Amino acid sequence: MAKQLSTRVAIVGSGPAGLLLGQLLFRAGIDNLILERRPLSRVLARIRAGVLEESTVRVLEEAGVAERLHREGLVHDGIEISVCGERRRIDFATLTGKHVVIYGQTEVTKDLVAAREAAGLPILDEARDVLPVDLESDRPKVLFRRHGEEFELACEIVAGCDGFHGVCRSRIPAERLKTFERVYPFGWLGILAHARPVSDELVYAYSERGFALFSMRSPTVSRLYVQCDPNDPVEAWPDSRVYEELAARVGSDLAARLERAPSVEKSVTQMRSFVAEPMRFGRLVLAGDAAHIVPPTGAKGLNLAAADVAVLARALIAFLREGDARLLDRYSDVALARVWKAERFSWWMTSLLHKFPEGDPFRDRLQRAELEYLFQSEAMQKVLAENYTGLPLALS
Ligand code: APR
Numbered sequence: 001m002a003k004q005l006s007t008r009v010a011i012v013g014s015g016p017a018g019l020l021l022g023q024l025l026f027r028a029g030i031d032n033l034i035l036e037r038r039p040l041s042r043v044l045a046r047i048r049a050g051v052l053e054e055s056t057v058r059v060l061e062e063a064g065v066a067e068r069l070h071r072e073g074l075v076h077d078g079i080e081i082s083v084c085g086e087r088r089r090i091d092f093a094t095l096t097g098k099h100v101v102i103y104g105q106t107e108v109t110k111d112l113v114a115a116r117e118a119a120g121l122p123i124l125d126e127a128r129d130v131l132p133v134d135l136e137s138d139r140p141k142v143l144f145r146r147h148g149e150e151f152e153l154a155c156e157i158v159a160g161c162d163g164f165h166g167v168c169r170s171r172i173p174a175e176r177l178k179t180f181e182r183v184y185p186f187g188w189l190g191i192l193a194h195a196r197p198v199s200d201e202l203v204y205a206y207s208e209r210g211f212a213l214f215s216m217r218s219p220t221v222s223r224l225y226v227q228c229d230p231n232d233p234v235e236a237w238p239d240s241r242v243y244e245e246l247a248a249r250v251g252s253d254l255a256a257r258l259e260r261a262p263s264v265e266k267s268v269t270q271m272r273s274f275v276a277e278p279m280r281f282g283r284l285v286l287a288g289d290a291a292h293i294v295p296p297t298g299a300k301g302l303n304l305a306a307a308d309v310a311v312l313a314r315a316l317i318a319f320l321r322e323g324d325a326r327l328l329d330r331y332s333d334v335a336l337a338r339v340w341k342a343e344r345f346s347w348w349m350t351s352l353l354h355k356f357p358e359g360d361p362f363r364d365r366l367q368r369a370e371l372e373y374l375f376q377s378e379a380m381q382k383v384l385a386e387n388y389t390g391l392p393l394a395l396s
């Protein structure tokens with residue numbers, strides 16, 4: 001006999017989307033419970049991107065978890081684009097009046113978990129065989145197993161915040177779900193190293209040898225990426241090779257500043273664009289990577305998850321407090337309108353800055369023309385700046 005539990009919102013997944021939703025609901029007085037497949041220690045150790053839009057910072061403020069971010073986050077007023085060694089600064093402040101904040105997703109996750117623990121709210125980690133059921137009724141349930149025991153969690157809403165490989169999206173019948181996907185013929189090999197960043201701002205580099213990105217977590221920690229074959233094992237990339245490629249893909253002045261400190265983390269990411277529509281099925285709602293993936297070039301993954309959650313939290317609060325379903329009924333359309341614009345931008349920035357392996361000469365010439373145009377045209381720089389710093393967050 002399964003043990004019975006109940007809550008108002010059952011949140012599946014304790015990534016940034018699930019944790020942030022839990023916190024916003026908690027602050028509105030709405031009881032919620034998070035189920036997470038992995039041990040929490042693993043969730044807290046994951047290294048992901050680290051660029052926050054101003055609107056993401058505002059949502060984190062609303063959730064009451066922005067104090068350390070304001071203290072330790074690095075405010076960046078621009079980025080640099082390097083094309084075959086020649087650099088151009090994209091000045092966000094002048095072009096848009098906006099900035100971004102460099103603060104690792106790992107840190108965002110830690111702050112959210114600390115806030116949840118301080119509030120005494122549970123995260124049931126190591127939850128196995130999580131299965132949302134009865135989603136078309138108004139009494140959905142989530143079945144799961146934990147430490148050998150079976151549970152049945154009764155709720156009013158199931159929030160699928162369980163990432164791209166989660167279970168929730170698969171609970172929507174195939175005929176009710178449309179998916180869109182593009183898999184790119186390259187990946188990113190990323191390292192983290194205790195080394196001074198080569199520049200004060202992020203440098204995105206196009207070169208004939210492929211893309212490279214010089215990012216950072218702090219004034220003493222660099223996060224560095226090189227375009228690689230998506231099937232490359234990390235063993236194919238000893239630090240010496242990573243640093244040689246980084247140096248070869250950027251101008252000699254920055255190459256000379258590259259501190260070749262040993263990597264403390266190394267991983268390969270496949271580049272993918274993906275959207276599932278709609279983001280709701282009965283009492284199941286999807287948010288974050290469970291519904292959409294972007295390639296990391298535009299740094300939009302975490303920002304999109306935060307935007308989804310900002311819209312969703314308002315919709316759920318109206319629904320669960322006042323029985324008003326209007327915002328909930330619009331959630332998928334409102335979220336997807338923003339998602340598709342970020343998909344477009346991430347696809348564009350990825351296509352602009354990577355070397356495509358198949359060798360289509362016409363495509364290559366267009367790409368070079370577009371890069372030249374970006375360097376010459378303030379209008380084009382403004383388009384990049386306004387998308388990178390984040391389009392306005394419409395909540396309904
Ligand atoms: N049951 C319970 N939990 C699950 C299940 C499952 N069946 N499947 C996945 N999960 C958990 C994962 O272990 C993970 O902790 O759901 C969480 C999903 O978190 P993320 O993948 O971080 O997704 P999301 O919260 O949407 O974050 C979006 O973070 O991961 C980045 O690239 C992503 O930047 C984007 C942002």
Ligand code: PHB
Pocket residue numbers: 048049050051202213215216223296297298299
């Ligand atoms: C990172 O710092 O990890 C990072 C920054 C910008 C990106 C992607 C990743 O576009």
